Amino acid sequence: MPNSGVVSLKNVTVVRGGETVLEDLTLSVDESDFLAVIGPNGSGKTTLLKVILGLIEPDAGDVWIVGHEPKDARMRIGYLPQKFDFDHSFPINVFDVVLMGRYSGLFHRYTKDDRDATEMALATVGMSDFLDRQIGKLSGGQIQRVFLARAIVKDPRLLLLDEPTASIDPEMQSSFYELINELKEKMAVIMVTHDIGVSSVHVDKIACINKKLFYHGSVEGGLKHIEELYECPVEIVAHGVPHRVMGRHDHK
Amino acid sequence: MMELLQYDFIRNALISTVLVSIACGIVGTYVVTKRLVFISGGISHAAFGGIGLGYLLGINPVLMAIPYSILSALGIGVMSQRTNVSEDTAIGILWTVGMALGIIFINLSPGYAPDLFSYLFGNILTVPNFDLLLMVLLDCVIVGAVALLHREFAALSFDEEFAQVSGVPTRFLYLLLLCLVALSVIVMIRVVGIILVIALLTIPVAICRQFTERLMTLMLLSILTGIIITLFGLWLSYVLDLSSGATIILALGAAFLLVSLFKRTKKSSP
Secondary structure, three states, X not given: OOOOOXXXXXXXXXXXXXXXXXXXXXXXXXXXXXXXXXXOOXXXXXXXXXXXHOOOOOOEEXXXXXXXXXXXXXXXXXXXXXXXXXXXXXXXXXXXXXXXXHOOOXXXXXXXXXXXXXXXHHHHOOOHHHOOOEHHXXXXXXXXXXXXXXXXXXOOOEEEEEOOOOOOOHHHHHHXXXXXXXXXXXXXXXXXXXXXXXXXXXXXXXXXXXXXEEEEEEHHHHHHHHHHHHOOHXXXXXXOOXXXXXXXXXXX | OOHHHHOXXXXXXXXXXXXXXXXXXXXHHHHHHOOOHHHHHHHHHHXXXXXXXXXXXXXXXXXXXXXXXXXXXXXXXXXXHHOOOXXXXXXXXXXXXXXXXXXXXXXXXXXXXXXXXXXXXXXXXXXXXXXXXXXXHHHHHHHHHHHHXXXXXXXXXXXXXXXXXXXXXXXXXXXXXXXHHHHHHHHHHHHXXXXXXXXXXXXXXXXXXXXXOOHHHHHHHHHHHHHHHHHHHHHHHHHHOOOHHHHHHHHHHHHHHHHHHHHHHHHHOO
């Protein structure tokens, strides 16, 4: 039976090429949660996202997204990829990129509702002035906003963010998190990151994974345990901002 | 010029120019934006196997090349999706095996293959009526498929992962796109030949993408540009008494060079 809540993973194991990538992972996310999934490189964070998106079928365990199998829940999930791995000279403008997020099946034309939702989403992320701009002619932070609009344009119940701060300037980060905090009122948010310093300030809960789930709960509790969890962790987990982590949370 | 139009072969040449340009403008837009140039080269060369098989079985070689090139397109696609063979390796294998098969089939056919050269390099002045009809049909298939599925093809070309996550059946559509490439190759074989197909698929789009930022506009502009430059190349080949396929390609290449230089000087001047 599907559990309640937006995301429910139960004893999920993923094996890839003979190697266990995720082991016996149990995790749940409720409405209006902002969860950061933290772990070093190769810890299975991206695999976890792909499991939630239905791109990878787990070898064992159950996954329920708003009461559906992941593949059937895709319409309810907004996804912001880590890399904007597209041809920057691709002949498409900002409006049409976001409109693609309203895709609803073969042969379905985009309707006036779709166009209105697109304008709304672009207004939400503050990119209304760039509707006609060719996508490659924007800065990294602007492209991220457009892709965020594409992720939220269908009013998803769940928003997945894959390393969202990796591709933008530090100055842009706080306004990005402000935006996510507004969106959180309408949808659950899961953010995969290795940047524990910044995320700990903004998120409600954290989950620390390294193949297995080490911790799942409030931010303070997680930071307390972080060194045991990762053995020599702070540099790996939060490289770039170790001082900030140490300074704010006296976890020794 | 008007009395020229009275000749059937000139009329067929003009009609095939338009038909070829339609296929190239539409399919070429995806070939260039989704970077399928090498894969299209593989599909077009593999089609030579179908030409050879046509000779061997005594069937119209262009007709025979249709199932053959569709199967090679699917072969390349499935090999790269389902197995550990990387896409460019799959292309390399089918490209050369297709050509080799074509040569062996022709070796095995009785007699001599007089117009073999025209399948390799094309001859717009010898397009028979039946092949013209075939080109019309294939153009209809291409236009119809893109009219129905342009939203999906755009999503697939722009960001395949996101398209898949949004529920676009990306694997199926990718294979379908390769089949459309195969069909457009067939449309072009008579006009520019297997070896020069890639030029018609890429150059008109490469020229026009410097002027537009919309996919649909790019298709229409590319069709128009294809018609104009192909006709110019055809006229040039007539005046200079040169091979039509090669002259058309050179005209396209020259146009691309001119447009790119013009764009560059315009950009650098204040």
